[in-house]
Amino acid sequence: MRLAHIKLAGFKSFVDPTVVPVSQDLVGIVGPNGCGKSNIIDAVRWVLGESKASALRGDSMQDVIFSGSDNRKAVGRASVEIVFDNHLNKITGQWSSYAEIAIKRVIQRDGNSSYYINNLPVRRRDIADLFLGTGVGGRGYAIIEQGMISRIIEAKPQELRNFLEEAAGISQYRERRHETSTR
Numbered sequence: 001m002r003l004a005h006i007k008l009a010g011f012k013s014f015v016d017p018t019v020v021p022v023s024q025d026l027v028g029i030v031g032p033n034g035c036g037k038s039n040i041i042d043a044v045r046w047v048l049g050e051s052k053a054s055a056l057r058g059d060s061m062q063d064v065i066f067s068g069s070d071n072r073k074a075v076g077r078a079s080v081e082i083v084f085d086n087h088l089n090k091i092t093g094q095w096s097s098y099a100e101i102a103i104k105r106v107i108q109r110d111g112n113s114s115y116y117i118n119n120l121p122v123r124r125r126d127i128a129d130l131f132l133g134t135g136v137g138g139r140g141y142a143i144i145e146q147g148m149i150s151r152i153i154e155a156k157p158q159e160l161r162n163f164l165e166e167a168a169g170i171s172q173y174r175e176r177r178h179e180t181s182t183r
């Protein structure tokens with residue numbers, strides 16, 4: 001499954017609607033300090049349901065909304081949409097037949113977040129369910145953050161098993177079994 005593009009508006013330094021195309025041969029994003037490279041990664045993390053402000057380098061979740069600059073006023077909402085190419089039908093279930101899967105999250109100043117899949121309102125956990133077993137998502141390995149390599153190297157056997165189960169695509173079954181047995 002391939003990430004095709006990332007759309008941001010009002011998110012951190014990306015106040016104006018911006019589309020970041022993710023071509024198949026993209027190797028890296030370069031630019032001067034503070035130009036917004038890490039903000040793009042934060043956007044991907046955030047749209048996938050990140051709920052810890054500290055993981056996005058902020059104090060509260062509203063910190064992701066553009067807070068103004070010397071010549072621009074702050075805005076009232078932030079939105080990020082990421083679009084995946086699903087031609088290989090890696091996504092199973094309800095959305096499997098869609099050629100493109102667009103995941104969107106919007107936050108208002110009051111702190112409320114709403115989530116959408118292909119423009120239909122969904123719950124946060126629907127986004128997590130969609131990606132279980134694909135390696136994408138909160139507990140996936142699609143984003144390797146600073147310190148993660150050493151976390152894997154130093155992982156206890158159970159933690160290492162979690163990484164392997166996600167990579168093998170079986171964590172979704174464990175998750176569902178856990179849900180069934182705790183209901």
Ligand code: ATP
Pocket residue numbers: 011012013031032033034035036037038039040063064065066067068
């Ligand atoms: P480096 O090369 O130093 O890692 P970078 O390109 O990764 O830099 P980012 O951390 O993505 O830079 O961007 C930091 C910039 O984003 C700062 O200028 C900061 O003021 C701005 N920024 C972050 N959050 C907001 C916000 N809520 N509103 C406005 N600007 C913001």
Ligand code: MG
Pocket residue numbers: 037038039
């Ligand atoms: Mg950075």
